[in-house]
Amino acid sequence: LTLMSESLRNDGRIWVPKKQNDTRKAYDIPEEERDYYLERRYPAFGNLVPRDVASRAAKERCDAGYGVGTSKMAVYLDFASAIERYGKIEENKQGIHNASKEEIIKLGKQVVKEKYGNLFDMYAKITGEDPYSVPMRIYPAVHYTMGGLWVDYELQTNVSGLYALGEANFSDHGANRLGASALMQGLADGYFVIPYTIGNYLADEIRTPRIDVNQKAFDDAEKEVKDRITHFMNVKGTKSVDHFHKELGKIMWEKCGMARNAKGLSEAIQEIRKLRDEFWKDVRVPGIADSLNPELDKAGRVADFLELGELMCMDALNREESCGGHFREEFQTLFRKYLREDK
Secondary structure, rough: OOOOOHHHHOOOOOEEOOOOOOOOOOHHHEEEEEEOOHHHHOOOOOOOOHHHHHHHHHHHHHHHHHHHOOOOOOOEOOOHHHHHHHHHHHHHOOOOOOOHHHHHHHHHHHHHHHHOOOOHHHHHHHOOOEEEEEEEEOOOHHHHHHOOOOOOOEEOOOOOOOOOOHHHHHOOOOOOOOHHHHHHHHHHHHHHHHHHHHHHHHHHHOOOOOOOOOOHHHHHHHHHHHHHHHHEEEEOOOEEEEHHHHHHOOOOOOOOOEOHHHHHHHHHHHHHHHHHHHHHHHEEOOOOOOOOHHEEEHHHHHHHHHHHHHHHHHHHHOOOEEEEOOOOOOOEOOOEEEEEOOO
16 A cells, blocks of 8 residues: 555546446446546535545445445546546647547646656556556545644644644644645654754753652652563463554544544444453563563554543544544534534
8 A cells, every 4th residue: 555645636536336336347337337426526626625525435435335446445546537638738739630549648648647657656566557547546544534733833732841743733734634745744843943943942951950760750660661561471362462453443443533423432432441451451462571572562552552542532522523634423514514613
């Protein structure tokens, strides 16, 4: 899998078969049996709807049984119309008369290649399919459930001394969660902002005397970590860390993902608590503690993810509005507009 830029929707048309569980190849499905569902649902915007709308719609179509590909968890992104359109424009530009369909397609492909060539090459390398002649298969990623923390101009949150860099903050891109803009914000924050701003906070620390580590708080923290490691190594359960990670991922994706509702979130909280109990009783961590052990490291992270997942679901359940990456199904109008609570 790879992340394809949302910019592809500028020219690509998204569709699924009109028939559920259709096993035919894309090129075997005639035009009249294709559902260009974004164009059908949002005629004013078509394929240019906001990314959260497009993402929810893709998941809804796949969940309803109209997905494509082996997994049936994808929709088509088709450039055939764009290639033909650009080909005709180039034909007129270059003063070519009576060009054949093949010549028009060749001209159109060249234009599309200039705009999206690197993405098309990447897709072809990974899938072994030519996206110029076969529609791409795409599906929204967890990427789309993210929000961003508030930060000031120095990238400090409203917790003193806690800074948030890159995609984790809202500063430059708001609710945008695109691969390229996220990368840009990470680079900009890391290279050009934080080296010059965190010093303002650290400068005040010069007045703080050296902290004596021979205190009960340090002993308690060390004991807590050692006890946790000992527990992981001694459980010797039947299920891997990855098993619990995947189960948590399924719960979060289905019930605290791009669309949420009170029923699903309440269920998710209970399911996560049950999964967490099972995790601490039945996880299996191979290897030993006193050496490099990636599975032990992973176990600690998944333990944290289980706490964070429950917290996210509780937060989403209490937040009775739809705004940005947080979309509560009960808080939208008949015309699919967000009902926000800005206070």
